[in-house]
Amino acid sequence: DNSVLHLKLSGQINERVSEADPLTELLSSSVPTPMGLNDITNSIRKAKDNDKIRGIYIDARMLAASTASLAEIRGELAKFKESGKFIVSYSDTYTQGAYYIASIADKVVINPEGMLDLHGMSSMPMFYKDALDKLGIEVQVFKVGTYKSAVEPFILTSMSDSNREQVSSYLTDMWNSIGADIAQSRNIDLDSFNAVVNTMPMMQDTDYLLQSNLVDTLLYESEMKDYLRSLLDIEEDDKIPSASVIDMKSVKPTKTKSSKNQIGLLYAVGEITSGTGSSNIQDKYLVNEIDKLRKNKDIKAVVLRVSSPGGSAFASEQIWKAIADLKEEKPVVVSMGDVAASGGYYIACNADKIVAQPTTITGSIGIFGMFPNLKKTADKVGLSVDVVKTHEFADFGNFARPMRDNEKELLQSHVERGYELFLTRCSDGRNIPKETLALYAEGRVWTGNQAKEIGLVDELGDLRTAIDIAAGLAEIEDDYLVYEFPKMRTFIEELLDKKQNDIAAETIKEYLGNHYNVFMLVKDIKEQDYVQARLPYNFNIN
Known part of the structure; x- marks a missing residue:
């Protein structure tokens, strides 16, 4: 009756995942298994309406996901905040994607010796033409579309001007969306935020992260758990009652419906x-x-x-x-x-x-x-x-x-x-x-x-x-x-x-x-x- 949703952000986020591989879980609990975006968003939605859940603890680890998936999770967290329940986040090392999600929290906490990887966006396609030439492989290309760049790695050694134009355009637009979201949540002017990103925060000490308002507090993990206990009004040595994303799969929505539609x-x-x-x-x-x-x-x-x-x-x-x-x-x-x-x-x-x-x-x-x-080969x-x-x-x-x-x-x-x-x-x-x-x-x-x-x-x-x-x-x-x-x-x-x-x-x-x-x-x-x-x-x- 006094729990937190433990949102552990680690590994790859896919649209959906099949049931967990029991062999992987037995061999190594440290290997992150892929997470289903649907499972994550459903768990947040259920937690919002569940009176037993007091808030969400974002446990940010090494996370890999597309910007759209991250935005989906972040959007669901924004709706969760409307309930008045708390969201707090902690990490030893925030990846850029995990920080994008975590930045919406009421309090963003980092280890005093931790790192925050915030670097912007880039595209680094690999080109195979020279390697294929050495092997005697020629790729014959047929296409329609000035910007259709899928063939370029096989016939060029660098980006065409048209491809560079479109990549620059969509990367800039994507970053503008991400940057604006983070800056707004952290109450930072957007230009000031981008200036901070250009200092490579990952290589700065945590005092700099505090001064730049990227984080709120420096705590060790044990201290973070004590802070969680204080939010839940439980004793210092008590176990923190929590539910994982997997646990929430078996929880029925509070607002159940019955319909033939x-x-x-x-x-x-x-x-x-x-x-x-x-x-x-x-x-x-x-x-x-x-x-x-x-x-x-x-x-x-x-x-x-x-x-x-x-x-x-x-x-x-x-x-x-x-x-x-x-x-x-x-x-x-x-x-x-x-x-x-x-x-x-x-x-x-x-x-x-x-x-x-x-x-x-x-x-x-x-x-x-x-x-x-393959004639030359x-x-x-x-x-x-x-x-x-x-x-x-x-x-x-x-x-x-x-x-x-x-x-x-x-x-x-x-x-x-x-x-x-x-x-x-x-x-x-x-x-x-x-x-x-x-x-x-x-x-x-x-x-x-x-x-x-x-x-x-x-x-x-x-x-x-x-x-x-x-x-x-x-x-x-x-x-x-x-x-x-x-x-x-x-x-x-x-x-x-x-x-x-x-x-x-x-x-x-x-x-x-x-x-x-x-x-x-x-x-x-x-x-x-x-x-x-x-x-x-x-x-x-x-």
């Missing part, structure tokens, strides 16, 4: 590929899930949670069609997570409403294709390929030779048709004239903030915002329950699915040694669909 929350997370499996976003599997939601009469609206850099253009089109069919029967609202770009935007563009975080990465409306030419090791064929293009896709001019023309034409279809889908879905949309396409990446300004996004907000909008469109505002789809797999199911692939990967890695990374690059290019709609990077803030 349901909102389906459908997760689409990972790269988009063609297939029937449940890992990442495989078109046949997701289309089947969408079809089941369409036929379910109890599901009055669907929220599609998209967190994807894109992938196969063909698979994206199949999912788009399933969403179009679903939309004819019930409202569809998209909630964009960390990234919903390229193919991720393709599958989102036809929704009734699109909601994104200010720091969501989206847009990247463009298409590309890549073909490796084959020559180096003494391999040769001969061909007998019945038709001119019967050996199309032969990696042991460069593509002929007529093959290049056909593939470029194929890519351009894919781009035109992509533009059409987005133009129709967003009700933006194609000529206007083309100005914002060209493969350019936008933040959620920027996307709202140009009409690619309707609202800025979190997953709960999207659910509220869906309920409004379905006219069931105060009478519904939310159910997540697809159902999460058990640990045993995950283990059986991964076992054979993991063994093969480890064998190849051991044999190739330092060449393994290059092998994986070529493998990815070879196995992907000819035409791709995807981003080149993953976005994390550490």
Whole structure:
């Protein structure tokens, strides 16, 4: 009856996680297991309404997550503060992402010998061209979109001017959102805050952190626990009653509802590929899930949670069609997570409403294709390929030779048709004239903030915002329950699915040694669909 929610921020934050790996927990309790964003936000929401929870203790450790996930958690904490309950934070070492969350606390505490890593944002893509040249690998590229930079690491040794322009634009906008949030919570002028960031606080002593108002108090961990006891009005030697995020999963919401009306929350997370499996976003599997939601009469609206850099253009089109069919029967609202770009935007563009975080990465409306030419590699090791064929293009896709001019023309034409279809889908879905949309396409990446300004996004907000909008469109505002789809797999199911692939990967890695990374690059290019709609990077803030 007198507890705190112990919010331990460590490891990687994913959209959802399956049940914990018991072997990892047995072998080492010090290894942070991935956390589900849904579990974290649900636990905060339950704690707000639970009279047994007096406040939240943020235990900030080594955390890795995207800015949009961090903003989702921070936003939920802001709503928690409206209850009048306390939030306090402690860390020996605040990572930038953990500090972004912790800065909203009523009191931010750091160890007297601790560190606070606050450094701003940067993008450091790796370029493989010289390495591929040494191995005799040429990557033949076909694309539409001045800003479509996914191919650059394979054909350049540094960023193009257009890519540098867009990266600078979205990084600046993302940091402006993060910096403004921190500065406001810490009651610091934004210019003064940025000046402090430029002093590299991680290398400053904790007195400097106090003077700069980045933290409130210096305490050792034992002293922090005594402070928590004082907030809970318990004795010095008493154990601090607390509940973890995992504990809160089994706690029923205080405000329970009973309703036949349901909102389906459908997760689409990972790269988009063609297939029937449940890992990442495989078109046949997701289309089947969408079809089941369409036929379910109890599901009055669907929220599609998209967190994807894109992938196969063909698979994206199949999912788009399933969403179009679903939309004819019930409202569809998209909630964009960390990234919903390229193919991720393709599958989102036809929704009734699109909601994104200010720091969501989206847009990247463009298409590309890549073909490796391994002839020089084959020559180096003494391999040769001969061909007998019945038709001119019967050996199309032969990696042991460069593509002929007529093959290049056909593939470029194929890519351009894919781009035109992509533009059409987005133009129709967003009700933006194609000529206007083309100005914002060209493969350019936008933040959620920027996307709202140009009409690619309707609202800025979190997953709960999207659910509220869906309920409004379905006219069931105060009478519904939310159910997540697809159902999460058990640990045993995950283990059986991964076992054979993991063994093969480890064998190849051991044999190739330092060449393994290059092998994986070529493998990815070879196995992907000819035409791709995807981003080149993953976005994390550490």
